[in-house]
Amino acid sequence: xxxxxxxxxxxxxxxxxxxxxxxxxxxxxxxxxxxxxxxxxxxxxxxxxxxxxxxxxxxxxxxxxxxxxxxxxxxxxxxxxxxxxxxxxxxxxxxxxxxxxxxxxxxxxxxxxxxxxxxxxxxxxxxxxxxxxxxxxxxxxxxxxxxxxxxxxxxxxxxxxxxxxxxxxxxxxxxxxxxxxxxxxxxxxxxxxxxxxxxxxxxxxxxxxxxxxxxxxxxxxxxxxxxxxxxxxxxxxxxxxxxxxxxxxxxxxxxxxxxxxxxxxxxxxxxxxxxxxxxxxxxxxxxxxxxxxxxxxxxxxxxxxxxxxxxxxxxxxxxxxxxxxxxxxxxxxxxxxxxxxxxxxxxxxxxxxxxxxxxxxxxxxxxxxxxxxxxxxxxxxxxxxxxxxxxxxxxxxxxx
Ligand SMILES: [Zn+2]
Numbered sequence: 001x002x003x004x005x006x007x008x009x010x011x012x013x014x015x016x017x018x019x020x021x022x023x024x025x026x027x028x029x030x031x032x033x034x035x036x037x038x039x040x041x042x043x044x045x046x047x048x049x050x051x052x053x054x055x056x057x058x059x060x061x062x063x064x065x066x067x068x069x070x071x072x073x074x075x076x077x078x079x080x081x082x083x084x085x086x087x088x089x090x091x092x093x094x095x096x097x098x099x100x101x102x103x104x105x106x107x108x109x110x111x112x113x114x115x116x117x118x119x120x121x122x123x124x125x126x127x128x129x130x131x132x133x134x135x136x137x138x139x140x141x142x143x144x145x146x147x148x149x150x151x152x153x154x155x156x157x158x159x160x161x162x163x164x165x166x167x168x169x170x171x172x173x174x175x176x177x178x179x180x181x182x183x184x185x186x187x188x189x190x191x192x193x194x195x196x197x198x199x200x201x202x203x204x205x206x207x208x209x210x211x212x213x214x215x216x217x218x219x220x221x222x223x224x225x226x227x228x229x230x231x232x233x234x235x236x237x238x239x240x241x242x243x244x245x246x247x248x249x250x251x252x253x254x255x256x257x258x259x260x261x262x263x264x265x266x267x268x269x270x271x272x273x274x275x276x277x278x279x280x281x282x283x284x285x286x287x288x289x290x291x292x293x294x295x296x297x298x299x300x301x302x303x304x305x306x307x308x309x310x311x312x313x314x315x316x317x318x319x320x321x322x323x324x325x326x327x328x329x330x331x332x333x334x335x336x337x338x339x340x341x342x343x344x345x346x347x348x349x350x351x352x353x354x355x356x357x358x359x360x361x362x363x364x365x366x367x368x369x370x371x372x373x374x375x376x377x378x379x380x381x382x383x384x385x386x387x388x389x390x391x392x393x394x395x396x397x398x399x400x
Contacts, residue, residue, distance in 0.1 A: 003033040003058055005202070008307025016058065018120040021200040030307030032241055033058055033202045038249055041217050050108055053210045056245070057112055058202050059119055063142040065111040069211060070098045071218050076338045077365070081354060084362045086223060088211055091370030093341050094378070101162065101379065102134040104344060104369035105235065109204040110135035111142070113196060116203035118143035125150065125188040126196035127180035129231075129288070129295050130158035131344075131369060133170070137384055140165035148193075148399070150184040152177050153389075154288055160381045171399060172386035176286040178299060187396050199234030199302050208235050209242025215364060216246055224361030226256040228368065229350035230269060231298040233309040235366060236260050240312045256364070258318035260309065261353030263293040263328065263345070269303055273320040278303075278310045292325035293345035295369075323352035331355055335367075344369030 004013045005020060009029035014020070021031055039056050049068035050057070070089040077085040089098050090105035100107050110132060117124045125148040126132070133149045138161050140147045147168045151159065156172055164170070171187075173180040188195040199205065216222055226239050236258050246252040262270050266287040268280045280303055287297035303309040312318065323331070331352035332343045343351065347367045354365055375381065388399050 002037065002055070003035045005031050006034050007031055008311075009305075016202070018122060019194045019197060019201075021197045021202065028305045030200065030237065030302060030305060031202065032307065033206055035245075039213065039245070041213065041251070050112065050207055050210050053213050056209070056213075057206050059112060059115045061115070061119065063111065063115055065139065065142065067100045067107060069105070069108075069214065070096050071214060072096070074338070077351075080334070081359065081363065083359055085354070086215070086219070086362060086364045088215070088364060088366045089370065090366070090368055091341070091344075092375040093371045094374075098371065101375065102131065102138050103372050103375055104131040104135070105208070105366070106131040107135040107139065108207050109234070110139055112203045112207040113201055114140060114143045114145070114147075116201070117194065117196070118145050121145075123191075123193040124148070124196040125184045125191070125193060126198065127151070127173075127177060127184040129177050129297065130155045131295055133159055134161060137161040137164050137168055137170070140168045146193075148184070148187060148191075150180040150187070152180050152288065155294055156386070157383070158294065159384055161384050162379050162381065164384050169387050169399065170384055172389045174389060174391040177288060177297060183390060183393065183396065186393055187399065190396060190400055199232040199237065205234060205238040205241060208238030209245070211366070212239055212242030212246060216252055221362070222246065222252045222254070223256050223364035225259055225359050225363045226366070227259045227261065227350060227354050227363055228366040229261040229263070229293065229296055229346040229353070230309070231296045231301065231346075233260065233269065233302045235368065236309060237302055237307075237312060239366075240316065255316045257316045258309070258312050259353075259357065259359070260313070260318070260320050261350045262320070262322050263291050263296045263349045264322045264324045266291045266297055267322040268299065269301055269309060270320040270322045272303065273310070273313060280304060292328060293349045295346050296349065319357070321353035321357050323349045323356065327352040327356070341370050342373045343367065344372070
């Protein structure tokens, strides 16, 4: 196998027997890949987009996906922020070469997650608050496996697709995201299939890490600061992991500071970080009820455990910023004025947080979702119907 898995807590190295995303010694830490061969940058033989970096993806083959983020330097945002701002644009805007038909970076994660599962012959179940489910609905037919998506009822109107992949089963959960998560895990156990693993899935993180390689290839250096709005924190951890590999190979000098943004009033990571605490507070309400950027509502982010955001932000002298709905919408308006492209709420939050931060050096802003209005001009967008509606474990019977 071209990689080992390594526990970020005890350092144990072990083989990936398929969906082995926790340490065999019982640590709760993040488990990362360690690839045997070095990455060859500028290696055009491997194809374009994410597949160009297939040497550092935990899969053997590839599928037909060809989308990729679009990188550019923004003079306008640079003058607003007062330092050099680069944008990693994930979304739909063919005019700038961005053709993600589900409009968010989740699509990239899903492509490699699907490939990873297919190579291991595994059907998968997972929970999503919208964007990930949209990507699975759109792309699952690229691979010959079955995918079970558990989505909370109150975000169901965020779902869309052009053609729903026939190998997906869409389950509406009458409950919170945590309920959807619990039911997806339980369903996977009962059905004898794999729980996809979310941000703990190395396929998902390693493909998001390719953004660091693309940036280095394009500009010849890594940014001083990486800025992203986070729910679970997967994207930020991935960018750190990618940067770390490049630094360890001697291809880049230093790690970017990892800066994360969340949407007021639900800002568990910002709150914990500001108090220099490793523990996340317990929230007894459903953040989907109160937050504008609904994808930023993870109550159990990848923060406390070894190798999680707390460690990464500490190592890189990172920071955490919150932005209100009003600030987010103003930031979205600014982006619209400059580029004529609508941002998803989470991307608005990231930009708003950047605009109120005092940062020095080069900054990479991850626009994690954008261009839905533009997409609707080119595609007939449909609201998918739930195949099943469930509320509790007993209801899973109907799907089994
Ligand atoms: Zn361990």
